[in-house]
Amino acid sequence: MGIHGKENRYLNIGNYTVKTETKCDGAEILVNQKTERIQKIERIQKTERNQKTERNQKTERNQKTERNQKIEFKRQREFKRQREFKRQKEREFKRQREFKRQREFKRQEEREFKRQREFKRQREFKRQKEREFKRQKEREFKRHERIQKIETQ
Structure with missing residues (x-):
């Protein structure tokens, strides 16, 4: 878990990597596409x-x-x-x-x-x-x- 209950992950989508955050409730959102x-x-x-x-x-x-x-x-x-x-x-x-x-x-x-x-x-x-x-x-x-x-x- 990151700061403020967020967890950062990186996903490979196509030719680029996407940074994602997981909120406290478990929903994953794209932070920096x-x-x-x-x-x-x-x-x-x-x-x-x-x-x-x-x-x-x-x-x-x-x-x-x-x-x-x-x-x-x-x-x-x-x-x-x-x-x-x-x-x-x-x-x-x-x-x-x-x-x-x-x-x-x-x-x-x-x-x-x-x-x-x-x-x-x-x-x-x-x-x-x-x-x-x-x-x-x-x-x-x-x-x-x-x-x-x-x-x-």
């Missing part, structure tokens, strides 16, 4: 299941992170591509605008140059006419004087 070996195996299996679950969760998290990183990378790449495209468009627009401005400036200079040239040509033409007119007057005056001289003689 599984032996240390079974408990150890179950602890190992539980640990393995936990590790496997943890590995799966870690792998899943890594895959999720990797997918998110790929998505973020693609998003960033697309954003950069769009930004570069906009910059390129802006540069092209500025280049075209500058080109048009330069062309207009050259045309303006050319018109101004032609206008100046025409102005100088007309001014020179007027001067020439004036000189011609003065010479003519001068010749007429001299002729007139000669004629007068001859008449007075």
Whole structure:
């Protein structure tokens, strides 16, 4: 008899040993159905299941992170591509605008140059006419004087 009138016995059932107690009234009950070996195996299996679950969760998290990183990378790449495209468009627009401005400036200079040239040509033409007119007057005056001289003689 054990403490408090209980008696411990061990029975072999299948692959494991069962600890039983006999109560004072003689009824046998199972106290600890599984032996240390079974408990150890179950602890190992539980640990393995936990590790496997943890590995799966870690792998899943890594895959999720990797997918998110790929998505973020693609998003960033697309954003950069769009930004570069906009910059390129802006540069092209500025280049075209500058080109048009330069062309207009050259045309303006050319018109101004032609206008100046025409102005100088007309001014020179007027001067020439004036000189011609003065010479003519001068010749007429001299002729007139000669004629007068001859008449007075």
